[in-house]
Amino acid sequence: MRNDSSIRFLEYDPLIDAAYPSSHEQYLNPIYRHIAVSYDTLRNPSGYTIITASGPHEKAQEYDFSNNEQYHGALSYFLLKAWKESGGPAVKQQLIYQYLSTKVRKTCLGQNPMCYGTNNQGFFGGVLTGINQTSILVVRKPDKSIQLQAGHIHGICDGDQFSLYSFGDINPESGEPIIAEVIYVRVLVSDLKLLNIASTQVRTGWVATPLTRLSLRKFPIQIQPDAPYLVHWETARKEHQSFNIIDRSQTPEQPPFFLVIQNNENGYDIKDESSTVIKQPNTIYDKRGNPSYILDIIEHIARFKLVKNIVNEALTDPIYPFRESFNIKLTNSIGKDFYPGCSQTGWFQPGCSHLECSVEIKDGDKLYLHVNNKGDYDLYIYIYSLGPFWNVENALSANYVVISSSPMYNVTRDWKKELGVEASDDIKLQGRYQYEEIVKVFFINRLTSFALLELPEFGKPMKGGRFCTDRATGGDGPSENWAAVNFRIRVSSK
Structure with a gap:
């Protein structure tokens, strides 16, 4: 490895290391919130982020980007490129990391950058506000088809729709959105069909934000027949097109997973599949009579249930090879x-x-x-x-x-x-x-x-959004x- 001209390194003296042994366990003293894996302080930083050029057991390579026999570290090169394309160092660290890691993997095969610690703040303080929800990387394949880097294991379904925008578009709500629909779902990736533009405009490194999550239809919702404010409910229903909302006049084919009923306080209670009333979060303004707010609560719980229920059903077969x-x-x-x-x-x-x-x-x-x-x-x-x-x-x-x-x-x-x-x-x-x-x-x-x-x-809101890429x-x-x-x-x- 040290004879490789594309690898930079510091000389290592094992005698010095042996003279000052340390126990890994003595550093395992983080402050926990719920359940978390314990790490040493270096890799569990509080309030800052560490981005490494490669994984702990990989080679961090240099690359001749200009074809002039001048080699540069891939991490620093793509970090600068990410800053330029995203609007500057105030963009969230997680977004920067995911962008440059995609570029590094494409350029330096077998090298996978890592990200440790806090990743929802900017490199130098505050963050830009454009990208504010979970986004997913889009890749343009050699055959010019467009592929979403999420699939069945992430809850993606055929027919799900996404809004696409370039990495540098920090205000994706401006202008006409680019809409894509999932046409084929695999385990980890999904094929997309663009609905309103030619695919030649989309490049690897673009991102997608979900417009619909059809997997939520696994949890049918029934609204109490005499619920008031029917116009408001119809408006809320249009805003939540991913849901399977059973009409009041329908006889459901299966018992509803959520039942919304009017309570005695001019609001609504939500019952789950076991008829238990779900405790709603406290808010500064009482929103419990707002149909859209009620459906937002149901969406949160349904997404939680989806994650909990993710399993590979093929492994229930005792002779399925991956079990071993x-x-x-x-x-x-x-x-x-x-x-x-x-x-x-x-x-x-x-x-x-x-x-x-x-x-x-x-x-x-x-x-x-x-x-x-x-x-x-x-x-x-x-x-x-x-x-x-x-x-x-x-x-x-x-x-x-x-x-x-x-x-x-x-x-x-x-x-x-x-x-x-x-x-x-x-x-x-x-x-x-x-x-x-x-x-x-x-x-x-x-x-x-x-x-x-x-x-x-x-x-509570998501802390600055995440980037699934x-x-x-x-x-x-x-x-x-x-x-x-x-x-x-x-x-x-x-």
């Missing part, structure tokens, strides 16, 4: 093992309500996640916490973790990390409490992003193999 590619478990502080899913129906189920299938812990306790790669290809791991306030948060202070298929650079097939658990301040105010969280782990043999699935706490990769590996498992964690006050 990995092993996973949680252990508590005394070494007791816990496995995902349900003890009766198996690992690869969204979950159950059996008490014996949950992991019982006290607030502040530690859990340890163990993953073993038993397959022939590198395994990409993504970890999410599904919290008690209908929130879906990345539990890693990084995009993902890669577990190598073959030991190299002192890396083994085994990966172990500490999970810190601490209740939020809102829960602690209750005194004695018990609540449930879900740790959801995705296993994939290719690179992707799950930022599209993230949700803020109920009633890690391009699906895989080299010469097999077709996409993936799995998703859930651990139910029951947390009690001490």
